[in-house]
Amino acid sequence: MPVGFLSDDQVAAYERFVGELSRSELEGFFLLDGAVLNLIAHKRADHHKIGMGLQIGTVRFLGAFPDRGSARRAVVGGGVPGRPVGDRGSVGGEIAAAKQRGVYTGRKPALTTEQAQQLRERAAVGERKSALAREFGISRETVYNYLRSAAVTG
Incomplete structure (x- = not known):
C-alpha cells in the first residue's frame, strides 16, 4: 500500500495500535458476534480461541494484521482480566512464565x-x-x- 502521501506521524501509526484503546473502541471492534463466535468455537483450546478473537478484532480495527505482538500488547496491556499485563516479548515468554508458576501443562494431545x-x-x-x-x-x-x-x- 503506498504511503508516500502520509505524514511521518501517520506512517508511524499506519497499521499499528497507537496509544491506549478506549472502552468504546474495544467494544466496537473486539466484541464478537454470533458468526465469529461459531467460527472460534471450533478451535482446540481456550488460548487458541482467545488468539483468534484477538486477531479478528485487530483486523477489524486496523484493517490489516499488525506487526507481531502489537495487538497483544495493546489489548492485554489495556487490562483484560485474567491475562498478563505488559509485553513479555513473545508467546514463548508467557509459556515460560506459566511453567515457572506451575500452571502450564503443555498442549492437549490430539488423540486419546x-x-x-x-x-x-x-x-x-x-x-x-x-x-x-x-x-x-x-x-x-x-x-x-x-x-x-x-x-x-x-
Whole structure:
C-alpha cells in the first residue's frame, strides 16, 4: 500500500495500535458476534480461541494484521482480566512464565491414549498414513509424530 502521501506521524501509526484503546473502541471492534463466535468455537483450546478473537478484532480495527505482538500488547496491556499485563516479548515468554508458576501443562494431545494405540497398530499393518490422518482428523505430520514417539518409548 503506498504511503508516500502520509505524514511521518501517520506512517508511524499506519497499521499499528497507537496509544491506549478506549472502552468504546474495544467494544466496537473486539466484541464478537454470533458468526465469529461459531467460527472460534471450533478451535482446540481456550488460548487458541482467545488468539483468534484477538486477531479478528485487530483486523477489524486496523484493517490489516499488525506487526507481531502489537495487538497483544495493546489489548492485554489495556487490562483484560485474567491475562498478563505488559509485553513479555513473545508467546514463548508467557509459556515460560506459566511453567515457572506451575500452571502450564503443555498442549492437549490430539488423540486419546486409546486412539494413539489404534493409530499405531493400524499403521503397523500397512494402512496409509494419509487415510489414517483423515479418519482421526489430524495431519499426516501428526501421524508421523505419534509413530516416532512410539518408536522412542517402545
